[in-house]
Amino acid sequence: MNEQVIFREVQWPRQIWIWVLILFIAAINWFGFIQQILLGIPFGNKPAPDFLLIIFWLVFGIIFPLCLCFFMKLITEVRYDGLYIRYMPFHFNYKRIPFNEIENYTVITYKLIAQFGGTGIRVNIHGETGYIMSGNKGIKLKLTNKKVIVLGSQNPNELIKALDVGKMNM
Numbered sequence: 001m002n003e004q005v006i007f008r009e010v011q012w013p014r015q016i017w018i019w020v021l022i023l024f025i026a027a028i029n030w031f032g033f034i035q036q037i038l039l040g041i042p043f044g045n046k047p048a049p050d051f052l053l054i055i056f057w058l059v060f061g062i063i064f065p066l067c068l069c070f071f072m073k074l075i076t077e078v079r080y081d082g083l084y085i086r087y088m089p090f091h092f093n094y095k096r097i098p099f100n101e102i103e104n105y106t107v108i109t110y111k112l113i114a115q116f117g118g119t120g121i122r123v124n125i126h127g128e129t130g131y132i133m134s135g136n137k138g139i140k141l142k143l144t145n146k147k148v149i150v151l152g153s154q155n156p157n158e159l160i161k162a163l164d165v166g167k168m169n170m
Contacts (some may be wrong), residue, residue, distance in 0.1 A: 007078040007162030009155055011133035013068070015119070022138050029061035037043040073161070076151060078162035080169050085151065087121055087130055093126050097143070100165045105141045107156040116150070139163075 013019070032043040036053055043053065067089050077094070083102065084094040116122040116130040119141040123129050132138070132152035139156050141149040151160050 005077050005079055006165055007159055009074075009076045009153060009159065011076075011152070011154060012072040013072055013119070014134045019069070022068050026065045027062050028163070029057045033057040033061060055100070074131060074152065076153060076159065078159065079168050080166055082166070083151075083163065087131055087133075091122060096147075097141070100164075101144050102163075102167070103142045103144050105139050105160065105163055106138045106159055107137070108150065109137055109148060119152075141152055 018147075020076060020114040027043050032053055036043040037050060037057075044048060047053075048056070052125065071089045073087065074095075075084075075086040082096050082098040084090075084096050088093045107108075110130075111117070111130065112118065112135075116124050116132060119132050119134060121129070121131055126148070127169050128148040128150050130150040130152070132150070135152055137154070137156050138150055139152065139159055151159075
């Protein structure tokens with residue numbers, strides 16, 4: 001198996017509202033933790049038990065923001081043996097699509113909300129699976145098993161060129 005990379009793209013969340021939402025949730029948890037645990041002042045009208053507040057602080061004040069802000073990314077690679085997709089932190093390994101399973105592909109512009117309901121790993125009403133981090137451009141792959149994959153990309157034309165090179169050398 002030849003693992004030489006022809007094309008590699010790493011996409012990070014770029015939507016400002018995601019960052020604001022994550023930081024807002026984290027800030028509330030930090031505030032509650034500091035007020036109730038460190039200062040001893042109950043947080044809210046019906047304060048949660050300390051152990052529960054600590055769990056929420058750990059999950060939503062530390063782990064959740066770190067995972068989404070620093071570990072969430074979409075990695076797309078074209079190698080000589082196929083297309084590799086990894087949507088971190090949800091995929092532990094790359095999802096490999098061998099070239100002989102790709103029937104055709106094309107550059108597309110999609111409507112993020114209307115077609116997929118947002119970013120992430122999504123399946124729309126047409127059965128298309130989308131791997132989308134941000135933007136509205138990407139490629140549409142039709143596989144030999146009739147499945148359709150939409151892969152978001154900031155460089156869809158370069159991705160197509162790399163797929164062409166990889167497919168020619170299979």
